[in-house]
Amino acid sequence: MLFAIGRSPDTHEASRVRYRLEGVDDRSHEGPGEMFLALRFLDPTLDQLQLVTFKATGESPGWNLTVEPSDEDPPQTPIHCEATLIHRREIVPVPSGASSFWVTISSAGPPATMGCLTIEGLSISRLPAKGDKPELLVRPVFSHDEPDAPPAGWVRDGLHRSMAQVVHFGAKPASEGLAVIDDDPFAHAEWHTSRDAAPKVQHGDRLLVEWNEAFSIGLADRVEIPYPVPGPGRYRFVATRVDPLGKPVGTETTLTLIVTAPVWQRPWFWVAGAGFAGLGVVMLNRAAGRRKIREHSRQLEQERTLQNERLRISRDLHDDLGARATHISLLSAMAEEHAASPEGARGSFAQISGLSRELIFALYQTVWAVNPENDHLEALTNHLCQLATKQCDAAHVRCRLEVAKLSHERPVASQLRHHVSMAFSEAMHNAIRHGKASEITTHIGIENEQLIISVRNDGQSFDPHTEGDGNGLRNMRQRIETIHGTMTVESSASQGTEVRFSVPLA
Numbered sequence: 261m262l263f264a265i266g267r268s269p270d271t272h273e274a275s276r277v278r279y280r281l282e283g284v285d286d287r288s289h290e291g292p293g294e295m296f297l298a299l300r301f302l303d304p305t306l307d308q309l310q311l312v313t314f315k316a317t318g319e320s321p322g323w324n325l326t327v328e329p330s331d332e333d334p335p336q337t338p339i340h341c342e343a344t345l346i347h348r349r350e351i352v353p354v355p356s357g358a359s360s361f362w363v364t365i366s367s368a369g370p371p372a373t374m375g376c377l378t379i380e381g382l383s384i385s386r387l388p389a390k391g392d393k394p395e396l397l398v399r400p401v402f403s404h405d406e407p408d409a410p411p412a413g414w415v416r417d418g419l420h421r422s423m424a425q426v427v428h429f430g431a432k433p434a435s436e437g438l439a440v441i442d443d444d445p446f447a448h449a450e451w452h453t454s455r456d457a458a459p460k461v462q463h464g465d466r467l468l469v470e471w472n473e474a475f476s477i478g479l480a481d482r483v484e485i486p487y488p489v490p491g492p493g494r495y496r497f498v499a500t501r502v503d504p505l506g507k508p509v510g511t512e513t514t515l516t517l518i519v520t521a522p523v524w525q526r527p528w529f530w531v532a533g534a535g536f537a538g539l540g541v542v543m544l545n546r547a548a549g550r551r552k553i554r555e556h557s558r559q560l561e562q563e564r565t566l567q568n569e570r571l572r573i574s575r576d577l578h579d580d581l582g583a584r585a586t587h588i589s590l591l592s593a594m595a596e597e598h599a600a601s602p603e604g605a606r607g608s609f610a611q612i613s614g615l616s617r618e619l620i621f622a623l624y625q626t627v628w629a630v631n632p633e634n635d636h637l638e639a640l641t642n643h644l645c646q647l648a649t650k651q652c653d654a655a656h657v658r659c660r661l662e663v664a665k666l667s668h669e670r671p672v673a674s675q676l677r678h679h680v681s682m683a684f685s686e687a688m689h690n691a692i693r694h695g696k697a698s699e700i701t702t703h704i705g706i707e708n709e710q711l712i713i714s715v716r717n718d719g720q721s722f723d724p725h726t727e728g729d730g731n732g733l734r735n736m737r738q739r740i741e742t743i744h745g746t747m748t749v750e751s752s753a754s755q756g757t758e759v760r761f762s763v764p765l766a
Contacts, residue, residue: 261489261517265499266291266482274445275501275509276374276478281487282496291479292317294369295377295440297471299384301358302458310355315369316377316475320346323476325376325505339408339439341427345380345472351387354465360458361467363398366450367423367442374445374504375477378427380437382471386461394468397459402426402436413457414438416449423449437472443504445480476506492521565675625685629678637670637711637765640677641704644684644713648702651685655692657700664705672765679739680713680763683747686732687715687759695719695757709765716758724749 265277278288298313322344354361363384367373385394400411408426410416416424420442427439438451461467495517501510523529628634628643645661652659691700697719705712724733733749736759740747745763 261487263485263487263497263515264482265485266480274372274374274480276480276504276506277483277499278478278502278508279485279497279499281490282498283493284487284490284495288498288500289485290318290477291372291481291483292370293373293375293477293479295367295373295375295442295475295477296365296369297377297379297382297469297473298364298366299352299467299469300362300364300452301355301461302360302362303357304359306360306455309358312352314348314350314469316473317369317477319476319506320344320474323474323506325378325474325476339425339427340434341378341429341437341439341474343378343429343474345378345429345474347472348470350469352467352469354461354463354467356463358461358463360460362453362455362458364450364452365424365438365440366418366448366452367440368418368448368450369477370479370481372445372479372481373448373477374442374480375475376439376441376505377475377477378429378437378439378473380427380429380435380472382438383469384459385468387466387468397461397467398453400436400438407436410451411436411438413454414451415454417452418449419447420444420449423447424451441504478502478506490519492519492525494518568675625681629674629681632674634677635671635674637666637672640672640680641666643677643681644702644704647681647685648688648700648715651688651692652700657692657697660699660701662701662703662705666704666706670765676743676763679743680711680761683736683739683761684713684715686736687761690732690759691715691717691719691757694722697756706765711761711763711765713761713763714758716756718756721751721753721755721757724751 263279265279276290276293278290280288294315294317296313296315298311300308301310301312303309325341325343363382365377365379367375367377382398382400383396384398385396387394400414402411403409407428410426416422418424423440423442423444425439425441427437428434429437440449440451442449497515497517499513500508503509634640634643641663645663648659648661688700688702691697695717697717699718701714701716703712703714703716737747740761740763743763745761747762748760749757750760751757
């Protein structure tokens, strides 16, 4: 918070202003006006070497000054004062090169200083090097014949010299003092010793300065007062005009402030916060519960997938490998019956050899499908190329491979690899056995996140709408649909036959 008080910049009317923020300040404050008692140390040419000041600012304790000046300028009658005086005592070393000093009592602080500084019982003594008595150098001596006359050796000075006045304290007996009663914010006044009366000193001397003082000093200017924002509550900022002697004049100016509590300190905020916190706990518990349910469902799905994979492997071993092994066993028994007929035995052994190769190949496919190291697109592509090359070489059919560059980092599930490889193998088998082709072209690529595989041959055509058990179309279609893919068959006498698989990779 920032308050601005004091005279307006466009007017010459001036007065001191005191302020306080009730509820924060325990007393009133004023702007930083300043007056001082000073010692000016001079060199032999009367140039100033050092200025030692004893400042007075604010208001001295027990201030209760009553001044009754005359209307004459300069005053011709003494000014009587009642005030509580404060004793001060300072020791000042004489700087190097100094030969004399002046004493000054001045209101030449900040330009808009207003107020009153009174000095009584001033004495400046040179302290002895040993146990001798101090040597008195300065003590104002007042004339009893002329009560308002300056003390011997003292001079009024400044832009408004009449503000430098002689004051009398008490009555029985009265004591005299020097005062600067500054009621002009645009000028200053001062008392100082004359050049002829400047005491002589030298480097190494120590001066004892003693005096009694009372003062009330402020600033007749615009003052900006920053305050930290206080706690919630009702406050009153009070500004009071005072005269140069610090006595209130006119009425107080007040400004009421209401500081509201921050949102986080209001009861409804805590109630709402507790409600939201409770709701958050409930939502977190529900989210944790749903997460556990999803995790449990995922585990069940993994177990179900694993169980299905085990059932598939078991079915393949039983249906495919078991059937081939049974066939080999039957042919072996028939070969024994044809032992007396070399031609019959030779034919049986030829069939056994072919079935054994097919059994080994089928076993290789099963092992390849369940190996997790092959769960990527590059491994699937390489495997399909090996299947195509191997089957075409065995049937003495030309093989053409059109394979796009596929990423090794692209993962594929073992179930997808198994069904794709089995359907592809069946398509190659049908093209070789039933199509009677001289060339088979295999294309593998990706289109719109779909794995595209086609097997095209230049052999005999057929009507794909009359599927039979012999060509295995139904088996291939079921495998591709199991992994959410589609299969199309196109056959014509001029173009041959093309089987196309489209399988989503996501």
